[in-house]
Amino acid sequence: MRNAFADEITALAECDPRIVLLSGDIGNRLFNDFKERYPTRFYNTGVAEADMIGIAAGLALGGLKPVVYTIASFAVYRAYEQIRVDLCYPSLPVVIVGVGAGLGYASNGPTHHSCEDVAVLRALPNMSVLAPADAWELRSLLGAALQLSGPAYMRIGKKGEPLVHEARPAIQIGEALQLRTGNDIAILCSGTLLPQALDVAGEMESSGIRTAVFSVHTIKPLDELLLGRLFRDAKLVVTIEEHSRIGGLGGAVAEWKVDHREANARLLRIGVPDQILHHSGEQEHAREMCGLTVEKMTSAIRLVWSA
Template sequence: MRDTFVRTLIDIAKDDKNVHLITGDLGFGVLKPFWEQLPDQFTNAGIAEQNMTSFAAGLALQGKAVFTYSIGNFPTLRCLEQIRNDCAYHNANVKIVCVGGGFVYGSLGMSHHATEDLAIMRALPDVTVLAPGDLVEAECATRAIYQHQGTCYLRLGRGGEKRIHEKIDDFQIGKAIKIKNGEKVVIFSTGAIFDEVVDAIQSMEEHSINPALYTFPIVKPIDRAAIEECAEQYELIVTVEEHNIIGGFGSAVSEVLAELPGPRARILKIGLDDRYSSIVGSQKYLRDVYGMSAEKIVKRIQGIFCE
């Protein structure tokens, strides 16, 4: 995803000299093509994310479209006050980009596990939150936040994500994307955890469970219409996120469901069960440990239908 983001941003920045990319002293192997081709539109702010964010806000308030870039929690939690006070409050045109959402940097420990970022960024007024699930969504999301005025958060994986789409004809902020129809159960996925969801569905189909599937590359504003439609059509809505189940994507869906009148689908939220990820290991290993692997997703859903 990060390579796709950089390639897309280079295309955008070549056509718009007001686009500026700031890194917090990270990502040089990936960002090198940008600074080589567009050196006047690139700044390394050093390991000083608070300064990076305030600097970005200042540039944005002078007419620039500014992208900040770092890994894990560094461009978000480390400089949350600056995002809130300098960027979001002023509706500054700053696009905060995190590479390594969830357990991408699993071997570096909990300080690098980005598992509360969606909830925290979603809580800030007027901040648009995106978590694409594949390379096509990542490209569309990058172009969408460039065109969207105001502060945005783009949460990326790292690389090697499975391809969902050949193309997306009508990518819109605030709209989910239907992948397939199904029966009784529908799975909502956000971010790079989508590859586990695909494997889980293939396994369930072999055991006569045929879930519908939507991907939600936009967490805020959430697609209320898609949720409401599925709540009437299916018995169970399952949300899957590589993130704490408190305050994140599943909570956003639950908020919509809670306001619906009459009978509706029940919800199962799959993610990190309101705890710190204190174990160290690969992304694949940690997904399984914390119940987000394809096998664990299948077991959770089968458990409900066997009640």
């Protein structure tokens, strides 16, 4: 996904001279093409994430469209107060791209995991929170995010994520994309677990349980129209995300459900348990440890479905 980001931002910068790219000392060679084509619009702001967000705020105040890129955990946790005060308070159009969000940097250890980023950013006024499922969604969302008048955070994978879409989907921020239909269970997936979510739906379908799947690429603003329909028509709504079960898509949907008494369907939230992953391992191992494999997610859904 990071290659798609680099490619897409380079293309977008061609059309919009206001786009400025800031990197927190990562992306070695990733942005060579951007730097070569727009040498005055790329800045490595160093290992100083708080500063990077403040600088982005200044660039936006100066009439530009800054895009900030670094590892998700550092972009969000290190610079949270700057995001809140410098970007959200005046509502400045800055796009923060957090690479390797969730468990994308699993092998680097818990310092590099970001399974609470959606929770903390979703709480900030004026902030949009985006989670593309694949490189195609990323490309569509990046262009849309740059049209916003306020700040946006996009959590993306790292590299080698499988493609779900065959081409660039037409995307509206705040409107989920439907990938499968079915009226028994509705799976809402945000981010790069979408291929697994589709496989889970296939498993359910093989048992005769009709399962819809949506890519909820926008967690804030939440697609409330869709939720209203799903909680009326489906029997079970399942959220899947590579994020803590606290405060992510599942949390957002649970909040919505509490506020809507007519929402009849049950809700199951699948996500990262409330724990630090101390063990070493790659992303697949970490997902296994967190119950985020097709097999484990299918079992979890079956358990609730048959209860």
